[in-house]
Amino acid sequence: MRTSHVFLSAAASLLALSVSAPSLAKDAAAEVTADENVANTEKAEIGAWGIDLSARDMSVTPGADFFRHVNGHWLDTVEIPEDRSRYGSFDILRERSDDQVHAILDDLAARGDGADALDQKVGAFYAAWMNEAAIEKLGTKPLEPYLAKIKAVSDRAGLLKLFGTVGYASPVGVGTLPDPANPTRYIVAAGQDGLGMPSRDYYLKEGAEYDKFRAAYRDYLIKIQKLAGISDAAAKTDRIIALETALAKSQWEPERQRDIKQIYNPMNREQLMELAPEFDWTSWLEASGFGKVDTIIAAETTAITASGKLLETVPVSTWKDYLTAHFISDNAAYLPKAFDEAKFDFFSKTLRDIPVQKDRWKRGVDLVNSNMGEAIGQKYVDRHYPAESQRQMTELVNNLTAALGERIRKSDWMDAATRGEAQKKLDAFEPRIGYPSKWIDYSPLVVKPDDVLGNVQRAAKFAFDVDLARLPHPVDRELWEMNPQTVNAYYNPLLNQITFPAAILQPPFFDPNADPAVNYGAIGGVIGHEIGHGFDDQGRQFDGSGKLRDWWTKESAEKFEARTKLLKEAYDKFEPVPGVHVNGQLTMGENIGDLGGLEMAYSAYRRYVASHGEQPVIDGLTGDQRFFLSWAQVWRGKSRENALREQLLTDPHSPTQYRVGGVVPNIDAWYKAFDITPDSAMYIPPEKRVKIW
Incomplete structure (x- = not known):
């Protein structure tokens, strides 16, 4: 029995420009100079206010291919690193998180016996992995x-x-x-x-x-x-x-x-x-x-x-x-290295087209994160998670849930009974931001500085025993399924919780100094995506307490299924690898999450505007335009063909280009923001646009 749990798929969540286009619409009431606004956002890490404008391909109009319009120059000029199967916004931020964890591990190694017991244990786990000479000497x-x-x-x-x-x-x-x-x-x-x-x-x-x-x-x-x-x-x-x-x-x-x-x-x-x-x-x-x-x-x-x-x-x-x-x-x-290289040659080079093995320290970071992740997470939070991020994220989550509540109340396809139950579920949502309120106690775990295989096996047994010990007791709602240093987020339908680790709360997803439209289009869309999982084709079958219960009337359920069928048919047509299409049914939940999440995020952004005032035009771009640009920047990425093939066969997430191109043509505000006309390649007639949340 391997250490990974049997997760019921439906119950697991997770889950990665300098000139304005002449046809872009502008809100005259919001018109101010770029310099006036940039002065307030000059500390943004990406560009002047949160978007890398140089990444665009201005030869492609927004309505022809919005993903390429926003990311085309980047796609044409950035190579996938030799040790990766894919590369994009998520991967770049993961590199940053890995560097931060690496620095922590190096500090622990330098402290040696001067570190406390937990730090020594983490250091020994990492040191055992890094000691290649000892591994070779031990052989089999x-x-x-x-x-x-x-x-x-x-x-x-x-x-x-x-x-x-x-x-x-x-x-x-x-x-x-x-x-x-x-x-x-x-x-x-x-x-x-x-x-x-x-x-x-x-x-x-x-x-x-x-x-x-x-x-x-x-x-x-x-x-x-x-x-x-x-x-x-x-x-x-x-x-x-x-x-x-x-x-x-x-x-x-x-x-x-x-x-x-x-x-x-x-x-x-x-x-x-x-x-x-x-x-x-x-x-x-x-x-x-x-x-x-x-x-x-x-x-x-x-x-x-x-x-x-x-x-x-x-x-x-x-x-x-x-x-x-x-x-x-x-x-x-x-x-020994011969085994390691044989595994890399098959699983990475052959199956995923990755030509070069990752540096050993990077793999060591992955190993420690997988086996003693919360021990590192405590130090990661202390060093890299500012209180201001917590404050702004709380405001964002509140605006997102309020926006969805408003969309539920105005829904024209749900009847009153179903709307009422949906609102109850939304009211019961529990957001968790940054890091857990309590940490795993690793004191029973035995770590030896000269036994990397034994350390991994003992860590697996330790994790299993921790879960086994919980079995007779009530479910612990304070546990996290991800480390704070993980660049990801998830929704758990069984607990009705959305969780956002500290590491994803960094650019391009979130920057406390960026333009608000950028944050709403990026982390706002991600928050909306996770909330949306509570109402996707599987998550909707759980009520606000997390119980599997059919709270839908027959009429509302049929209308929901008719809308999701249209979404499935649209994604089924995408063919990123010759002969291999996106599986619209497999990716249904994530596609619903993307579409509903961006709809929620846009509504939340407009709520922000209503309370803070219409946002200025920056570099010729309105707030609404920057919102959609930010969503496309989040999903910037490219993959090697065989890695993409594996994703299409096994992964419930659609390839990155369709997390943009499959979503924005269904949102009316995108058409208005960029003056998308019926002769545009991405145009969908209003009556055929899929609208769920």
């Missing part, structure tokens, strides 16, 4: 105790015990989450798992590109087994891949996994035995630490059943080979 010795457990297995009961052990692969993953039927308590969920490549499509899709991936995967598994001294690696690999392909054939498509109605299947022990008797659930759950649990959510039911049949029909020896290869692969980065 760190693997031995873990592989010995696999070697000792003699029957299917032994397999089940390892499936339930943290750190080992399993065809079915098990983890905890708040119960959708009663989100004040935790419940255990089980769901499909166990593939080595990113998704079922990599095993099943036809075409030369996927044949290449499968051949490279075979070569990779053979190589790492040989490096570990395992005999007959080729034959074992063929059996492993045959097993994984059989698993893939039964697994659900990612868009189906999003459907909470299909994946919420609570079962008692007797029902689980009927679903997949081969798993001997009593023994398996006991081995996993869930021996006292009576009810389990069985997510992808048919995939679980098929996995059980494979457990019975596939020889134990093949399952042992599978466990061995997966353990080596999962931990290849913590072994």
